Amino acid sequence: MNYLQLLQLSAPETIVTVTLFVVLGADLTVLRGKSLAARFNGGALISILGCVSAALLAFARHTEANLFNGLLVVNPSSDFVKVAILALTIFTILISTSAKFTDHVGEYLSLILLGTIGLMFLVSTEDLLMIFVSLELASFSLYILTAFNKHNEKSAEAALKYFLFGGMSAAFMLFGFSLLYGIAGSTNLRDIATAIAGKGFDPLLLVALVTTVIGFGFKVAAVPFHLWAPDAYEGAPTPSAAFIGSGSKVASFYVLAKIFTLGFVGAEGNAAYHSFLSGWTPVIAIIAALSMMLGNLTAIVQFSVKRLLAYSAIAHAGYMLLGVLSNTPLSASAMMFYVITYALTTIGAFGVVMVVEDATGSDALKNFNGLSKRAPGLALCLMIFLLSLGGIPPLAGFIGKFFLFSAVVSAGANLGLLWLVILAIAMSAVSFYYYLRVLKAAYVEDAAADAPAIRTPLVTFLALALLALLVILFGVAPGLLTQYL
């Protein structure tokens, strides 16, 4: 064991950890007694500096290392995912700076950073135990972030629902992990794969498989483990919801794919309609199909934009699961492209919702009426984000869907996975209905006569404009991103 090496390899995480304490300390000492805005700006500046330096470090090094039998695994791919997570954290912090729901600035920012640390460790391990611990670290931060608006009952209610559901699914997942440990005698994913290989599909493995799916199904909000999501998205402070929907998604999908493709080798089964065989791919296929259908169809009848985005998130989780179950290198990179661009878009959409909510008091659809006249720049950003979510070229969402669906079609032998792709495309068409409903409110409807003016804080607006630019950029030049995936 070489602890110096450990410190080197976990340097990005260490930097974020130190930043966390600096933010907390600064808020207690230097920034004490200053105005809320000053405290938020100061804290955000420190946090962003920390995140940027961690991201630069992770981006610049090209290390391949495996410490303690897979407990800490560093490679360019996981480093790039870390960079993406850090970027999403930075955007979350940027749109938080104008928040008025809390005066516990230091705690709020450090919880975001703590969640980020959890997510960063989550993507750089191949060990069940480490996965569980870092997953819980991230989850607990998110639970608290959801509850952070102490003036709002809904926030507390949402957090509690989120927490209870999360705790329950974590229990299931831990149970599954223990079974896996029982089968393999190791918590390392590769060891587990070796142990499973050739043994056939015994009941123990079957239960472990399903419970693992439950654990991650909860994290990525896939049907039927999605029940927490609409309530949590609606009740949580908007920046927290954005973080749940972005950074956490990216890490969860990366690890979900890793667990199944590394740990369950030999238990794939077959999800093709003509050669169906039990295994993890058909389970994911069922969940993905349910998520796509329920997410998209239910979103149609929502009147709260945040709930609408929650159901849209469920639907998108369904698409991304297709990338996991195709189980080819191409589909994996297509899935990562999709989830990263999706996360950027989601933060943006939540940012717009936050501004509108701050100005009008709620995220109801009717409060978006006439947005194009009341805040043209904001409405333009919203349009770019929603059209990208729907998958309109040349935005990132279109290229993402295109990569993903074509990867899935080519993955199954004899077009076996075509049924999923057809479903996905049909459901994407449905999704336009509710995205366009929001845009219709923003662009076609007239604002109510007594509608309050909408003022976009400068930092938030710049962050949103940058996100919109990125969404366009990755749509026109996807190569910028795919070269790292």
Next chain:
Amino acid sequence: MIWIVKNLWLIPALPLLAAGIIAVNKQPARKLAAGLAIGSMALGFLLSLCAFAATLGQHGEGAFRETFSFNWIQFGGQWMSIGWVLDPLTAIMLVMVTFVGMLIFIFSVGYMAHDKNFMRFFNFLALFASGMLGVVIANNLLLLFVSWEIVGLTSYLLIGFWYHKASAAAAAKKAFITTRIGDLGLLLGMVWLYAQTGTLNFYTPEHTGCLEASALAGMVSKTIFGGMMVSTAIGLLIFLGAVGKSGQVPLHVWLPDAMEGPTPVSALIHAATMVAAGVFLVARVYPLMAAGAAPVEHGAPITTALTVVTWVGAITAIFAASIAVAQNDIKRILAYSTVSQLGYMMMGLGVGGVAVGMFHLITHAFFKALLFLGSGSVIHGCHEEQDVRKMGGLKKYMPITFVVYAIGMLALAGFPLFFSGFWSKDEILHHASLWSVSKIPFYLGCTGALFTAFYMTRQMGLVFFGSYRGHEKSAHGHSSHSSESHSHDPHESPAVMTVPLIILAGFAILLGVIGTPAWPWFDAYLNGELAELQIKFSNLAESAGLMGASALIVLTGITVGWMLYGKRQRKTAAEKDVLEAAQPAIFKLLENKYFIDEIYEATVIRFNAFAAWLCDFADKWVFGGAVLLVKYFTIGSSWLYRLTDENVVNGGFDAACGSIRGSGGILSKLHSGRVQTYLRIIGVALVALIIFLIWGRKA
């Protein structure tokens, strides 16, 4: 690599940028719009000159050629790369397009001065220039196709620029749809080419491009039905695109109608550049067209594809020239003349190779732009009158326009020795006379030349000689306003319009020098040979006989034209044409353009209308019904989902919670129901999934 090759993309990018800036500015910024558009073309012209200079003096094995490519999109394991190429063909086209374009842009400042959509006009013009230059520099059929479509779009936009005129809107649609038929062929050819060679790059440094020996050999060795080589089939499909764009028979019908656009547009797009894009395309893929030919000792190789090109060109040349004889709209005459000249270019490509066709393309670009702009000046001067019967005697009113127009006319008619059109047309006829397949194209070409000289003389006679007939109506109707009618006299155009005309006229004369048989510099330049500076009288003597014959033809045409229309002037605008009086049936046939539009109306369009009706019927009743069914199903199931998700799951729960809300705290409230429901659902899911897996294992 030379810097200009790396930065060649700037030439199309500059007008694109100009178009973008113009588009986002507010309406009345006229100076900005014109300045940006002209400035971008001027800069592009300078860069083109640099590119041209880089290709000069480079000779050796084959033509000078440098390419620059980069990866664009990935699909599967393959990258689609796009890029640009600099070779003599590109360089000469760049110089021509930017120079003629610049002059026409300047002319437009005067011509469109009173139009309230001035900015939109320059926006479209700049966008067009960008697309056209993109076509020229493309080293990749895909990039070429994309630019080609931009050009098609701007052509559509500019023809329909005065869209409030129903005829302009219809002409724009006609142009767009007709060229689309050709583009379909081009697209198919492109896809097939990609399937055969795995690349759409024309040339690469590693010699793996689709126009290079290894790829061509592969396509020549494969045959499809009837023993036709794959290369021939692909070449013909691509040629179909050129037929549409360059207005060859039978897809020529859109070009005369396209004259509904503003005259500078007709000059730039429908005479000098865009319609020449088809000819350029054939020149660009010439190696493909010529692939698999048996070696010949003289002239161009003989292949099926090139034979088709020759025949289409020859038929178009005579066909359109004969129609032009009986037209009365000054721009339509020029339009049919353009179609006819494009036919000559195609024929030149077919019988003589790239240099022959391209030489005529370049000289034609200058003198036809000159003629169109001249006609614009005439129309402008005659208060938007386009009917030649109502003009006359303009020599007196518009002396500058008269002189430059006469130069353009003589160049187009191919007046011997001093005008560029003579040399380039003679070159085509010379090669046609040596063509080993058939002599008929040669005779068609000669007859076409006779017609050309005749109809141009007719036009000159009607427009510039005799006395002005534009007053007739006002003289009868408002005889009392005689003082006012004086102000309706034609007037000379401002300098911003005449100066470009004079420059173009200079080139219409001078350009012939670079391609005479005595000093075939142009031919040598395109083929990468050393341009011989000494005057080769042997060559001159060799073709002297033909030159004499062709001069005789031209002079005959001019003389007959002068006898009928110059010396003997018509008295009134309504008077019957001389030819019409002599041969009413033939004149009627020609005046109505061989009734081609009517034939299309009765066959293709009627069939199309029927098909459209059929589709509409199916759409309304068959597919519409299906969509309706899906719609109601979707709405129904979404309501069902909402009911289950919100009422049964959430709603039932919320109802339970709601009753306690008043008394209990939030925590106790949540503990009472939430966990149970959620746990139940997780539990049910667990069981269901496990059963599903067990069932799947047995299956």
